[in-house]
Amino acid sequence: EILRNSIRQIHEKNVSSVKTGRIRKQRSTAKYDMDTKREHSPETQRTSKKRSVWPASQRDIIAAREFIERSATSGEKILLVPDRDADGLTGGLQIYKTLLLLGASEDNISIHFVSKGSNIHVESEREVMQKHDPKFVIVVDQGSRMAPPIISPEIPTLIIDHHQSTMFPEKAQILSACMYEPVATSSLLCYVVCKELHPEAQSQIDWLAVIGALGDLGTSLKFEEPFPTELQETCKKYGKKKMSDAVALLNAPRRTPECNTLDAWNCLLTSSSPDFLVNKNEITPVLQECKERTKSELEKWSHVPPKFSKDRRIAVFTITSEYQIHPVIASRWTHLKDAELEMICVANDGYLPNRVHFACRIPRSKKDQGIDLIALLKEYAKVKEDLPERLGDNFARGHKEAAGRRSGRSSF
DSSP states (O other), rough: EEEEEEEEHHHHHHHEEETEEEEEEOOOOOOOOOTTTTOOOOHHHHHHHSSOOOOOOOOHHHHHHHHHHHHHHHHSSSEEEEOOHHHHHHHHHHHHHHHHHOOOOOOOOOOOOOOOOOOOTSHHHHHHHTTTOOOOOEEEEEOOBBSSSSTTTSSOOOEEESSSOOOOOOEEEEEOTTTTOOOOHHHHHHHHTTTTTOTTHHHHHHHHHHHHHHHOTTTTOOOOTTTTTTHHHHHHHHHHHHHHHHHHHHHHHSSSSSSOOOHHHHHHTTTSHHHHHHOOOOOOOHHHHHHHHHHHHHHHHOOOEEOOOOOEEEEEEEOOOOSSSSHHHHHGGOOOOOTOOOOOEEEEESSSSTEEEEEEEGGGGGGGOOOOOHHHHHOOOOTTTTTHHHHTTTEEEEEEEEEEEEEETTOO
């Protein structure tokens, strides 16, 4: 009863906070101490499933809106750090468009994409981000872990994410969907946050939210509750086929050895609709060429036979490619059946020197059996006492149903 009353009070405050698409200035009560698991603990996860709250904590959603509005009206430099896939790109562009609607200058907004095989917690990436001299940082879809501040403790930082984690970088404001089933994509999180910030926001970003959601959750996704049901009309307006084609084009540059995500971002930035992106943008042929090259590389490596672990719970496919195709091949092999099989793992020892990048998926026949790939990877890592430490922080990242990342060759 206490929980119900608390949620009701939060909801009433949310309703009274929205006026003509702008959020009233109010002091957020959210406190973030990322050295603890208090805010996103397993206990919070179990409790959240009983609540009619989606796609994230309403308090955190309000706090994210306040952060975006504060940064937009500050007149200061803002750095956006979106992931390189369709979900991250579309989520990042929703934030970008909303900042402009709220009055931010285009000259004050910078974009940073991490380099191939890297992540935002690497010191070299931190140095590059620091050179933009931002006063606000917004990170979208980059995964989460215990880590030092993204740039420095003094720079206000908002992290919008949906990857499984109970730990987050220090001194950051967090908006995470990972504790709220069904887990929303980062692009849907951005949509829920941004559509209330300006009267014109929803009409500018709805198609971006759909592309991002389909990119992560697949074209079979139906925008039924708790998903935003108004996005059904967006799907009908543009067609899922066009949306799916847009996803493939946006994902193509990051899969090539050059990993030039900026082409995908510029194509998205200069497109007014999925149709324009797929058929009319002058950058589209560049993305199409990346797609064709990746398709050829996929065909080359898609028929490698698997090797099974001794207990037959894992089927490992080993490839050697400079292309980021291991996640795609892992998804293609989910049809594989075996009585004991719980994990499809595609290991790519050619993506970067002296590293194995790998992607894991659950077999289709075991989708409803509650398999947690992150937990399974960590279970195998315990076979040797020093192995978890050798594998490091980039091992077993992602989601319960789609995990992976990278490790040294000998450790893998």
